[in-house]
Amino acid sequence: MAIMATRRIYGIPPENAIPQEVAIEIAKRAYLESGVTGVNYLTNGVTRVTEEMIRERCAIYSFYDVTDEDKPFWKINISHSQLLNPHPEDHPEDYFGGYIAVVDAFTGQILNEYTHAAGSGRYEGGPQNVFQWAEEFF
Numbered sequence: 001m002a003i004m005a006t007r008r009i010y011g012i013p014p015e016n017a018i019p020q021e022v023a024i025e026i027a028k029r030a031y032l033e034s035g036v037t038g039v040n041y042l043t044n045g046v047t048r049v050t051e052e053m054i055r056e057r058c059a060i061y062s063f064y065d066v067t068d069e070d071k072p073f074w075k076i077n078i079s080h081s082q083l084l085n086p087h088p089e090d091h092p093e094d095y096f097g098g099y100i101a102v103v104d105a106f107t108g109q110i111l112n113e114y115t116h117a118a119g120s121g122r123y124e125g126g127p128q129n130v131f132q133w134a135e136e137f138f
Helices: 004-009 020-033 053-057 129-136
Strands: 037-040 045-048 058-065 073-080 101-104 111-115 122-124
Touching: 020 045, 020 053, 020 073, 020 101, 020 111, 053 058
Parallel strands: none
Antiparallel strands: 037 045, 058 073, 073 101, 101 111, 111 122
16 A cells, blocks of 8 residues: 555545545446456355455555546555454455456546456456556556
């Protein structure tokens, strides 16, 4: 998260931008529809993202990026939260690395998205290591 504060310029959206809540709903829907799978680390079984998981056990962060004033966008980060699920053994199906969507501030179109395959070190939909990914995304 610290790199977000140093590489880009963030601001307050104008009234004609889609609201933060709408951008978050767009990202949630895209995450659910992405077909991304995770690994149940207790059984090594494959699981899918669910609405319940996002609602009850994920943290969601949003940032309004105005680095390019002519093309502002929302960055939405959805990831498993240890604060919301302090006992991962209760929900081993939640072992997802997370999801990030870049949402156009005016159209709501998803401009880019990344999923981090939990435990693999791979970022799907973009660069293949965290340093390249951070530079490109943040």
